[in-house]
Amino acid sequence: MMRIKTMTIKLKLVLLFFGFFCVPFLVLGKFWYDRSMETIEDNAINNSQQLMRQMNYNLDVYFSDIKKATLPLLTQPLVQQFVKINPSQQYDYYDLSSRIQADLIPNTVYNRDDIYGLSIISLKGPYYSNIAFSDRVAMYRKELSENNKDNFRILGISKTVDGTEVITVFRRIIDNVTYVTAGYLIIDLSLNRTTNIINQAQLGKTGIISIVNTDDRYLYHPDSDRRQQLLPELYKSRFKDMNSPYFTNGSGAGKTIVAYNRSASTGLTIVSEVPLRELMEDLIYFRNLTLGFVLLLIALAFVTILSFSLSITRALSHLMNLMKKVEMGDLSIRAPLRKDEIGSLNRGFNLMLEDLNRLIDMIHISHLKEKEMAIHQRESKLQMLQARINPHFLYNTLGVINAYGIIAKVKPISQMTVWLSDLFRYSIDNPEDTVSLAEEIQHMFNYIHIQKERYQSxxxxxxxxxxxxxxxxxxxxxxxxxxxxxxxxxxxxxxxxxxxxxxxxxxxxxxxxxxxxxxxxxxxxxxxxxxxxxxxxxxxxxxxxxxxxxxxxxxxxxxxxxxxxxxxxxxxxxxxxxxxxxxxxxxxxxxxxxxxx
The missing domain is CATH 3.30.565.10 (Histidine kinase-like ATPase, C-terminal domain)
Known part of the structure; x- marks a missing residue:
């Protein structure tokens, strides 16, 4: 409470303005923005989920149509004969292959633009394909033998010999006599029909839709390099929780909403990834526009409210600044004259400065006289000290010590006296005189000689x-x-x-x-x-x-x-x-x- 009382009037007005106007408005704006963000995110998730369900339904319809179209092939006599043929019967193998190529393929493949190729693999060894894919036979045999429980399954995307990307699916062929698995029907579907279904949806400018197979690999992805690649571990762990078919990935400007839907019929999972920033572009634009308008209103209100207070506080602040200058020692300033109560304060301030200047002049003159007396005293003491420490007296004294050392035949005393005398004589000369470095080194040796006498080592x-x-x-x-x-x-x-x-x-x-x-x-x-x-x-x-x-x-x-x-x-x-x-x-x-x- 005491701190508030000691604040300036201007600061109190500013705090009141911000406390009762700006802060509530900004808090309300922040609450509105957060709620808008949550609403947009919820709407984006709901729309994505609805879109994924619709796309999965379209894919279910498409693959159901493929099942119906290829179902007659499983019991077709030529197919049944081919899966039962003995590999050693080469003539029968080529005869059946020719008949399949002439009778079965035109009625099945050429009548549909989405079926690119048809292949038959017998468990006994022979195989037939209307497209060159012999390098895939061993891979398919291994894949199908390890996963032989399904009657219809989507294997993934592969490339044919000519580089065409196709979606490969298989159907189990049952022997119509023994009712056991006799082989597999491999159908290569053009990727165009699937991409057309996916491209019907548009998720922002950079949003992507991908399809994930039952083995957690990308069946389809706009980035062809990621097709057949494993899902990231984060996606795999989240896809297991079908009760919450969405999550967010990343943070800040790179935050992405990921929604997914899995088909109970095909097992395929449709995944959509939409950058949140694209969904918020319009909101951010209106937020910035609103914020600019609000800031403009705050600035106008601030100027209007403070203009009145400034008219009062400006004169007081000016007088306070003049007082600070006086505290720093500037006594030549004067406050402007006015015809109001503040003008009376300014006149009293000016009179006070005139009295201070007069008193300072008196004190200054008194101090000058005291300093002159102190200088005279110091000069007298200095002359006395100079008289005591006369260089000639020191030289003569050192000479007497040297003579005693010579008479007593104490060479170290004589040498140290000479070195000290030379050292002293060199030192009292003007230190700003320039000399050669050789002379300076020679002088330094006098000091070294004395130190060697002290320290023999x-x-x-x-x-x-x-x-x-x-x-x-x-x-x-x-x-x-x-x-x-x-x-x-x-x-x-x-x-x-x-x-x-x-x-x-x-x-x-x-x-x-x-x-x-x-x-x-x-x-x-x-x-x-x-x-x-x-x-x-x-x-x-x-x-x-x-x-x-x-x-x-x-x-x-x-x-x-x-x-x-x-x-x-x-x-x-x-x-x-x-x-x-x-x-x-x-x-x-x-x-x-x-x-x-």
């Missing part, structure tokens, strides 16, 4: 061409901070005695790549990635800052100085870093008057 591996290093341009204090970084972060932070420092140099057209190698513990991969990303994509503004974006300032200082002085691609990059050590690369250019040898 330290191995220094140097592979450098000092003559070529004299041609390389760099800044003071470029190499020594990176080497010192290796001692501190590679060894000392892990409480490991430094054991190895290596320097390698390779030259190319742009200058030199100096590699500094240690065998410390290395850095985590994410830190290496952070360093290299910062080195590659640092901006000039970041280079001028004293702090580094990743924490430490040593490597960042060296890289930013090189990049500002020489530009890309010069600077630092971390070549590799792992538990076995770290390799840092420094790229530096040739002197301008030099070229690559």
């Amino acid at each position: 330290l191995e220094v591996d140097v592979d450098l061409d000092f003559d070529r290093l004299k041609d390389i341009h760099t800044l003071r204090l470029t190499v020594q901070p990176i080497v010192e970084n290796a001692f501190i972060h590679g060894y000392e932070n892990y409480l490991i005695k430094p054991e190895y420092i290596g320097l390698r140099a390779s030259f190319d057209d742009s200058g030199v790549k100096l590699l500094i190698i240690d065998r410390g513990k290395g850095m985590p991969p994410e830190l290496v990635e952070t360093y290299n990303h910062a080195f590659s994509f640092m901006t000039e503004e970041q280079m001028l800052q004293e702090s580094a974006p990743f924490g430490g300032i040593g490597m960042w200082n060296v890289h930013s100085r090189l990049r500002l002085e020489f530009g890309e691609p010069y600077g630092l990059s971390i070549v590799s870093s792992a538990s076995s050590g770290t390799v840092v690369e420094i790229r530096m250019p040739y002197r301008k008057e030099q070229s690559v040898c």
